[in-house]
Amino acid sequence: MATHSVKVVSGLRSNWTFKEKDSAEEWLEVAQFPTNIHLDLIKHNKIPDPFFEKNELKVGWVAEKHWSYKTTFASPANASQGKTYILAFDGLDTYATILLNGKEILKSDNMFISHRLDVSTLLSTDGSENELLIHFEPALERAKQIRDAHPDHIWKCWNGDTARLAVRKAQYHFGWDWGGVYITCGPWRDIRLEEYSARLSDLVAAVSLADDNKQATVTVTAHVDSPKDANIAVAAKVVLSIAGGNVSGSTVSLESTATIEADGTSVATFKIDDPALWWPHGYGKQNLYTVTAKLFGPNNTIVDTITKKTGLRRAEVIQEADKHGKSFYFRINGVDIYCGGSDWIPADNFTPRVTEEKYRAWLELMVHGNQAMIRVWGGGIFEEDIFYDLCDELGILVWQDFLFGCGNYPAFPEILESVKTESRQNVIRLRHHPSIVIYAGNNEDYQLQESFGLTYDYEDKNPDNWLKTNFPARYIYEKILPDIMAEDGNGVFYHPGSPWGDGKITSDRTVGDMHQWNVWHGTQEKYQIFEHLGGRFNSEFGMEGFPHIQTIDSFLSPNSNERYQQSSIVDFHNKADGHERRIATYLVENFRTVEDFEGFIHLSQLVQSEALAYGYRGWRRQWGDSRRCGGALVWQLNDCWPGISWAIVDYYLRKKPSYYTIARALRPLGVGIQREHWDWSVTHARPLAKTKWETWIMSSDLETLKGKLEVRFISISTGKDVAEPLVKDDIAVVPNGTTDKVFTGEVDNVATEPHVLSVTFWVDGKVVARDVDWPQPLKYHSFEDRGLKVSFDLPEKADGKKRDAKGKIVVTVEKPLKGLVWEERAGVRVSDSAIDVVPGDEIVVDIFGLLKGEKELSWRYLGM
Incomplete structure (x- = not known):
């Protein structure tokens, strides 16, 4: 969080109008501000809902036109001598020409760069209104001109038109394998007129913690803009204090007066x-310190004030040689953190309509889902300030990509200069956030280099040589960006790309991070072997699953004849290449197929849920094996439109079953049980005579806990135990690691009927974790007549907000049940879903926001 007291003469958020440039049409009021052209055209019914049916095709013309925006504003009253007037543009999308009172003052060609223009001599002085006019050119047209002017560059990319590589604009706007082509333009971030005589341009707090965390050294640097009158600013006072109700322990208020040095800085x-340290959620409180700088002028008057909130923490990426190669994991304040979490794309194709409330809802899902880290993907944007403020507040670790994705980017001198400005501005803007613990240079550009055989000699350490190769962007990732991070990154770790590992091939599992796409893409391995496919940090992996039927209905006409799983419109809303084959493959391999649409949706969701369970559960187990796996980030948390994708929560924030599966795998205390993999396809369904199995306990608790573990063997067809349970009392759980192979055994597949392995772990007499292993594939078993009983115990009224009204759902079964999924309803939240239930267990699910007398949630399970 940052605040600034520079006087905003005009917020310039009102009076905006727009039209197609050079057209005779009237100027129309914008939908909101900030804005973009699609939102404004929607407001005036000039285009249909771009997300409905195949309307993406009907709105493509918008990106081919030139658009103009204008507003008027008054000059400051009685503007005094010595004052500077600045027009500040936080973001213009993308090719923009700005005119003030008819005079061109700026041409901008980078969506990610902010501009500050001195307009002191350009404002009207006769009492008339000032006119601010912005013309936007078609980004794709300009990008194609740049591409065509440089035929010597190898223009290769995955997703979108190759011309996107030539323009510094959110790359997903050109289409991706989970979103449509919506090439936007407009003033997408704030514009304002500022007045000052002298100004604090930045404030940074560099934190150093003692090894025992008992003392922090905080070096605060304030940056002062040189004023027009050197006599105005005579001193800068820097104040450091603790404030806010979320601070634990003692508070401190320290103050120091520092002079302005020749370079315009003041240091204390x-x-x-x-x-009071800042911790990721689950490990401690998110204590934040308020850092303030005040600039004083004549007579000890305050000329300017700037305030930021930051956290005191030490963040490290541990890369050490070990028996598995070279580690890659995160350590915060001396504590090793297993980083289970998600990858993040922009939450809308039209980002100005993502509100603070939506950001909070998305990020609270991370906390509710026990996810420690979110990765801001390189094909999107540097997110809004509120995104990172919320990550600070909620204790979510942030992996931030620089904005390059899946391409061989050019490195012409003008692009390099633009990239330098873009990257430095955003690193400086974000460097006070304790949540940001790593920057990566790009998303999958080194993989693309390998795929197309582009030149990359890791042993060549001369940056000038890199610009002469057919992979010149190496100069960006290994020269420009690390230099910026070293100068302005405030100590945050830099990683050249994702995936990347010391110059080795990106699929190397012994070093760095990797994107494991040989389930779904690539060799399309069985998802049951996910745990054997991982690397030192698995920063991408995933499986598609359909969203809930309400989301499908949002882009289909009522009573549409397209309401089936293979319809043209449904396929149109799935942008993944070959998605029909891949969904069908994983579904047919594992489940009995169904014809009804909602049944198919449920099965696709179970495929996704099962696949991610095998990944998260197996990789978290490896945390205890010399930190063999430092984390797993699912592709992806969210969607930018109502589509069918790898998202675990859809565009409307409806959670898919896989969200809950991941949450269980990442609980502070978890258990796992699993048979060894048997590839039924290779053996033509001939079963193994005996199958080995193992069970383990996973803990992120830093203390040693003791508890009881029980393993049961329960017939799928009868619900009866087929063998005596195994019980072990007083198990000492390894802190922040894995208590491995608590029980091991063999299943006699000849002598014993098909059965589940059920494991339960108690601490202090309370069930804290469960897991169920099913004989694979599930299609070989029948799941009718499970004897399911569901009862709702709901409050009669809400004490306070209805959304917080807590009730419970109690579930029992007579036979093992697979994948009990609750309806997702707006305003109602459940603590668990996608549940496996076995006889003898009473599962209690907390439910919030539902009162007695209201319609109870519906549900579905496998074989229902």
Whole structure:
């Protein structure tokens, strides 16, 4: 969080109008501000809902036109001598020409760059209104001109038109394998007129913690803009203090006066004993310190004030040689953190309509789902300030990509200069956030280099040589960006790409991070072997699943004859190449197929849920094996439109079953049980005579806990135990690791009927974790007549907000049940879903926001 006291003369958020440039049409009011052209055209019914049916095809013309925006504003009253007036543009999308009172003042060609223009001599002085006019050119047209002017560059990319590589614009706007082609333009971030005589341009707090965390050294640097009158600013005072109700322990208020140095900086260093540290959620509180700089002028008057909130923490990426190769995991304040989490794409194709409330809803899902880290993917945007503020507040670790994705980017001198400005601006803007713990240079550009055989000699350390190869963007990833991070990154770790590992092939499982797409893409392995496919940090992997039927209905006409799983419109809303074959393959391999649409949706969701369970459960187990796996980030948390994709929560924030499956796998205390894999396809369904199995306990708790573990063997067809349970009392759980192979055994597949392995773990007499292993594939078993009983115990009224009204759902079965999924209803939240239930267990699910007398949630399970 950052605040600034520079006087905003005009917020310039009102009076905006737009039209097609050079047309005779009237100027129309914008939908909102900030805005983009699609939102404004929607407001005036100039285009249909771009997300409905195949309307993406009907709105493509918007990106081919030139568009103009204008507003008027008054000049400051009685503007005094010595004042500077700045027009600040936080973001213009993308090729923009700006005119003030008819005079061109800026041409911009980078969506990610902000601009500050001194307009002191350009404002009207006769009492008339100032006119601000912005013309936007078609981004794809301009990008194609650049591409065509450089035929010597090898224009290769995955997803979208190759011309996208030539323009510094959100790359997903050109279409991706989970979203449509919506090439936007417009003033997508704030515009304002500022007045000042002298100004604090930035404030940064560099934190150093003692090894025992008992003392913090905080070096605070304020940056002062050189004023027009050198006598105005005579001193800068930097104040460091603790504020806010979320701070634990003692508070401190320290103050120091520092002079302005020749380079325009003022520096003060503070020592804080027993500091209140910032922790990821689940490990401690998210304590934040308020850092303030005040600039004083004549007569000790305050000329400017700037305030930021930051956290005191030490973040490390541990890369050490070990028996598995070279580690890659995160350590915060001396504590190793297993980073289970998600990848993030922009939450809308039209980002100005993503509100603070939506950002909060998305990020609270991370906390509710026990996810520690979110990766901001390189084909989107540097997110809004509120995104990172919320990550600070909620304790979510952020992996931030620089904005390059799946391409061989050019490195012409003008692009390099633009990239430098873009990257430095955003690193400086974000460097006070304790949540950001790593920057990566790009998304999958080194993989693309391998795929197309582009030149990359890791042993050549001369950056000038890199620009002469057919993979010149190496200069960006290994020269420009690390230099910026070293100068302005405030100590945050830099990683050249994702995936990347010390120059080795990106599929190397012994070093760095990897994107494991040999389930779904690539060799299309069985998802049951996910745990054997991982690397040191699995920063992408995934499986598609349909969203809930309400989301499908949002882009289909009522009573549409397209309401089936293979319809043209449904296929149109799935942008993944070959999705029909891949969904069908994983579904047919594992489940009995069904014909009804909602049944198919449920099965696709179970495929996704099962696949991700095998990945998360197996890789978290490896955390205890010399940190063999440092984390797993699912592709992807969210969607930018109502589509069918790898998202675990859809565009409307409806959680798919896989969201809950991941949450269980990442609980602070979890158990796993699993048979060894048997590839029924290779053996033509001939079963193994005996199958080995193992069970383990996973813990992120930093203390040693003790508990009881029980393994049961339960017939799928009768619900009866086919063998005596195995019980072990007083198990000492390894802290922040894995208690492996608590029980091991063999299933006699000849002598014993098909049965589930059910494991339960108690601490202090309370069930804290369960897991169920099913004989694979599930299509070989029947699931009718499970004897399911569901009862709702709901409050009669809400004490306070209805959304917080808590009830419970109690579930029992007579036979093992697979994949009990609750209806997702707006305003109602359940603590668990996609549940496996076995006889003898009473599963209690907390439910929020539903009162007695209201319609109870519906449900579905496998074989229903």
